């Protein structure tokens with residue numbers, strides 16, 4: 638195995654709706670109950686396809702400060718740059734089907750960009766950054782959070798990011814914020830380190846403890862989603878044990 642895969646930027650890189658269903662072990666039927674926040678949403682097609690299916694979904698991301706044409710150009714450049722980095726370290730990721738994984742990123746971007754142009758003005762895409770979100774307490778029934786927390790910790794702390802700003806303190810403040818806006822549930826992926834030593838992410842236990850302190854019960858559910866970092870990824874599912882209201 639060569640140098641672990643690492644990035645000098647946070648990739649503006651998104652999954653498709655179907656990948657989201659696998660990654661979060663959730664179904665459109667379950668999502669039909671209540672309001673869902675996708676944070677960060679990136680250029681994924683979860684919001685676009687969710688709205689098409691009549692779901693009440695909102696995405697937020699720092700990149701949503703940009704208009705539709707700029708965000709499409711930035712999304713394309715970010716996906717290209719991420720795959721260029723991947724080519725430098727072909728041994729680091731182990732997708733069962735890398736071609737399909739790659740194709741899905743561009744498909745997600747196209748669906749996202751078309752919907753962003755239509756639905757940003759309807760409040761479906763909100764410019765926001767962790768650890769402070771512009772939503773009232775308990776605004777959402779559930780929060781989905783993927784491929785930012787834990788993944789963009791620095792390489793020395795089990796992430797794939799060269800920067801150091803997303804340290805444990807940042808993560809715990811972000812968890813507090815996701816808990817504040819979620820009425821019932823938080824689902825978080827990945828929970829496994831993206832750099833050596835492989836295995837459970839070094840921040841995972843502290844994150845779970847923080848969620849328990851916030852009155853959530855926490856469980857780790859095996860995930861079938863192939864994120865390229867091998868087996869044994871688990872989805873963190875946190876449910877509020879005491880109702881907010």
Ligand SMILES: C[S@@+](CC[C@H](N)C(=O)[O-])C[C@H]1O[C@@H](n2cnc3c(N)ncnc32)[C@H](O)[C@@H]1O
Pocket residue numbers: 647648649650651652676677678679680681698699700765766767768782783784785
């Ligand atoms: C790899 S994408 C994940 C997108 C999507 N959740 C998915 O799994 O396909 C990571 C996202 O984190 C966003 N990001 C960067 N800094 C952030 C911050 N401080 N708070 C929230 N999101 C941030 C980036 O703009 C980017 O869209």
